[in-house]
Amino acid sequence: MGIKVENIFYTYQKKASNSTLALDNVSLTINDNDFVAIVGETGSGKSTLVQTFNALLVPDKGQVKVGDFAVNYKNRKSKKIRGLRKQVGLVFQFPEYQLFEETVEKDVAFGVKNFGANNEEALASAHRALRRVGLDESYYTRPPFELSGGERRKVAIAGILALNPDIIIFDEPTVGFDYSSAKELMNLIVSLHQSGRTIIVVTHDMDLVNTYAKKVFMLDHGKVVFEGEPSELFLYARENNCLDIPKVIKLALALKEKGMDIDINQIRSIDDLVKAINNWRQHNG
Amino acid sequence: MASTTFGRYSFRDTFIHRLDARNKIFLMILIMVGIFFQFHLWSTALLLSGIYFAALIVIMVISKVNFFSLFKSLGAMWFFIIILMVIYIFIPNDNYYLPVAFRIGSLEVRWDAFCQTGYIILRLIIMISLTMVLTSTTKPMDMTNAFEWYMLPLKPLHFPSHEIAMTLSIALRFIPTLLDETERIMKAQASRGVDFNHGGLFKRMGAVIALIIPLFVSALERSEELANAMIVRGYDPSAKRTKYRLLRFSWRDIIAFLLVGSAFALIIVLFVYDNNGSDLDLIYRLFQVKGF
Numbered sequence: 001m002g003i004k005v006e007n008i009f010y011t012y013q014k015k016a017s018n019s020t021l022a023l024d025n026v027s028l029t030i031n032d033n034d035f036v037a038i039v040g041e042t043g044s045g046k047s048t049l050v051q052t053f054n055a056l057l058v059p060d061k062g063q064v065k066v067g068d069f070a071v072n073y074k075n076r077k078s079k080k081i082r083g084l085r086k087q088v089g090l091v092f093q094f095p096e097y098q099l100f101e102e103t104v105e106k107d108v109a110f111g112v113k114n115f116g117a118n119n120e121e122a123l124a125s126a127h128r129a130l131r132r133v134g135l136d137e138s139y140y141t142r143p144p145f146e147l148s149g150g151e152r153r154k155v156a157i158a159g160i161l162a163l164n165p166d167i168i169i170f171d172e173p174t175v176g177f178d179y180s181s182a183k184e185l186m187n188l189i190v191s192l193h194q195s196g197r198t199i200i201v202v203t204h205d206m207d208l209v210n211t212y213a214k215k216v217f218m219l220d221h222g223k224v225v226f227e228g229e230p231s232e233l234f235l236y237a238r239e240n241n242c243l244d245i246p247k248v249i250k251l252a253l254a255l256k257e258k259g260m261d262i263d264i265n266q267i268r269s270i271d272d273l274v275k276a277i278n279n280w281r282q283h284n285g
Numbered sequence: 286m287a288s289t290t291f292g293r294y295s296f297r298d299t300f301i302h303r304l305d306a307r308n309k310i311f312l313m314i315l316i317m318v319g320i321f322f323q324f325h326l327w328s329t330a331l332l333l334s335g336i337y338f339a340a341l342i343v344i345m346v347i348s349k350v351n352f353f354s355l356f357k358s359l360g361a362m363w364f365f366i367i368i369l370m371v372i373y374i375f376i377p378n379d380n381y382y383l384p385v386a387f388r389i390g391s392l393e394v395r396w397d398a399f400c401q402t403g404y405i406i407l408r409l410i411i412m413i414s415l416t417m418v419l420t421s422t423t424k425p426m427d428m429t430n431a432f433e434w435y436m437l438p439l440k441p442l443h444f445p446s447h448e449i450a451m452t453l454s455i456a457l458r459f460i461p462t463l464l465d466e467t468e469r470i471m472k473a474q475a476s477r478g479v480d481f482n483h484g485g486l487f488k489r490m491g492a493v494i495a496l497i498i499p500l501f502v503s504a505l506e507r508s509e510e511l512a513n514a515m516i517v518r519g520y521d522p523s524a525k526r527t528k529y530r531l532l533r534f535s536w537r538d539i540i541a542f543l544l545v546g547s548a549f550a551l552i553i554v555l556f557v558y559d560n561n562g563s564d565l566d567l568i569y570r571l572f573q574v575k576g577f
Contacts, residue, residue, distance in 0.1 A: 056472045082478060090476040097466075098473040100498035110495070114478030143501065159477060 001067050001087060001166040001198060003030040003053055005113035008062035010048055010222075013098045022048040023059065030215075037213035039206070039233070040241065044219040046202045047093075049215060050169045053200070054088035055081045066167070086115050089093035090197060093172040094154030099144040104130065107144050109218045122162075129162035130155070137273065150181045157188075165196040186212060209233070210246045211268050218243075231264040248273050295421050300537060301348035306431035308538040309455060313419050317551040320408050327383070327400045329555060334407040340548075341414050350421045366406055373398040376555075396521060429454035430532055448522050455511065464551045470499045491498045 009024040013086065020091040022045045029242050030036050038046045051057040052064050057069045063072035066088055092098070101107035109119075117125065130139060137148070144155050170189065174182035190212060190220035197275045203209060209216055209230050216233045220224035226236050237243035238253065245253075252267045255277070262276045296302075301309070320337060324330035374394050381397035388394065420428070429450040436446035471481060474495045481492050 053470065054476060056475055078321045082480065085476055085478060090473075092469065092476070095473065097478075098499050098500075101494055112475030114480075164479070172432055200447050 002032045004065040008059035034213045035193050037209040037216045038202045040219035041177040054085045088167045089160035090169045096152035103141045105140040108162050111161050125162040128156040133158045169200040171202045208247045297349045299348050305422050305538045306427040319549050322556045337411050348422045370402045373401045425457040
């Protein structure tokens with residue numbers, strides 16, 4: 001399932017004197033089974049934009065088409081919005097703060113039950129989702145508040161996976177995580193992508209963008225200022241002196257400037273750069 | 286939720302903003318006591334409520350407090366109005382003297398029930414609005430300093446006046462943060478299919494639990510972090526303190542005090558001469574003229 005954003009505008013505190021235009025005529029297309037990153041500085045409108053994808057925020061003007069349903073001002077009270085939220089899962093930043101049930105399995109099953117499943121179906125979905133995030137049976141009946149921060153986040157993510165959404169949006173998924181936990185989580189996101197889901201990641205982590213994203217949108221003051229592949233984004237960022245370009249890309253660009261023939265599009269990790277350097281050395285003696 | 290401006294301090298340079306916080310708190314309490322005098326005659330009661338309301342509007346205009354945010358925040362009172370109406374209709378009161386409006390079986394519902402509901406609601410709206418004016422025009426720090434000042438006489442009794450004032454100031458400081466947190470949790474739970482606006486009583490209670498528990502957990506974690514942050518920066522609750530901003534009475538405070546004080550004295554005079562029989566009540570007479 002894809003998303004088509006058509007000329008949307010969104011303003012916070014519309015009638016107040018301190019109103020803020022968060023989205024300013026944004027248009028973009030996310031195709032089915034894309035792995036998209038949305039980047040930009042704090043306050044650029046990233047989180048606002050993704051919240052329009054499952055109608056948590058409804059654009060003041062324009063519309064967001066998700067499958068057959070159009071999120072727009074006219075449809076803001078439509079009963080189909082709940083169904084949309086099942087199809088478009090949104091994992092918020094620090095999702096662990098939304099846990100409230102007595103046990104892990106109950107918390108994960110909570111959303112499934114909200115969408116009409118009976119207790120047994122909900123628990124079965126919850127167990128599947130928990131296994132998927134790497135939490136085994138020993139966690140099922142434990143109170144979520146006794147778990148570590150990383151485990152709690154996994155439980156919260158399982159709560160969204162249990163709904164089996166077609167599109168999953170992660171808002172800053174790795175923030176506050178150590179390297180191995182972040183990598184583990186990103187592996188999970190990649191496996192979700194490989195199983196056919198559309199993945200949208202809102203992030204400041206350019207290493208993450210470089211390693212995983214197939215397409216990037218950059219927002220600035222509520223406008224889309226860049227759309228393309230990660231390697232193109234880094235060239236754009238270097239020209240415009242914005243974003244923190246990954247060190248591996250900085251090195252690759254420096255080597256390229258010194259005359260080494262390196263295809264930046266192929267550099268996603270240090271291993272890729274080493275391979276490119278070795279290739280260059282072979283061809284150039 | 287983010288658009289909620291009700292009661293948040295807004296920086297303006299008005300007569301009421303410049304009043305001393307201690308004076309504002311005292312005058313607000315005085316007005317509230319005045320508002321809570323129960324008048325026997327409906328004409329006096331409703332007329333006074335109208336005068337209070339007019340005065341409130343004048344105060345709001347002078348202090349440049351947003352009217353619309355007040356009415357938005359009163360939206361939830363409809364439920365309360367209905368409950369009050371039901372209570373006053375079904376609980377008999379010997380003091381009611383207006384004619385019967387209608388009968389439900391053997392139960393006579395008098396016009397007094399409606400007057401009483403209107404009277405209570407008006408007074409509540411005025412009280413909420415006054416509190417809003419106070420918090421919108423007084424810096425939270427000035428407010429807590431004022432509370433601390435009022436608690437000073439209790440200090441020799443080892444009453445923790447500074448600690449209470451500090452707790453109050455932190456609580457006030459965190460209201461906007463908690464509102465933002467509430468909005469964030471509501472959105473997160475809405476993504477899991479929680480509907481906060483529709484459904485029966487049990488469904489809504491479930492939705493509220495899904496909001497309240499994470500909010501409490503996050504507030505408790507935040508408070509622990511804040512307490513630790515204060516300790517590592519050397520905060521000592523028992524230390525003797527000086528103040529950067531001193532509260533001072535000015536000519537404005539004297540004017541405000543004289544105005545509210547005279548109004549309060551007038552209300553007491555009216556209250557003393559209130560219980561002189563229903564024949565004096567204009568509303569009662571109006572019903573008689575109309576032939577009810």
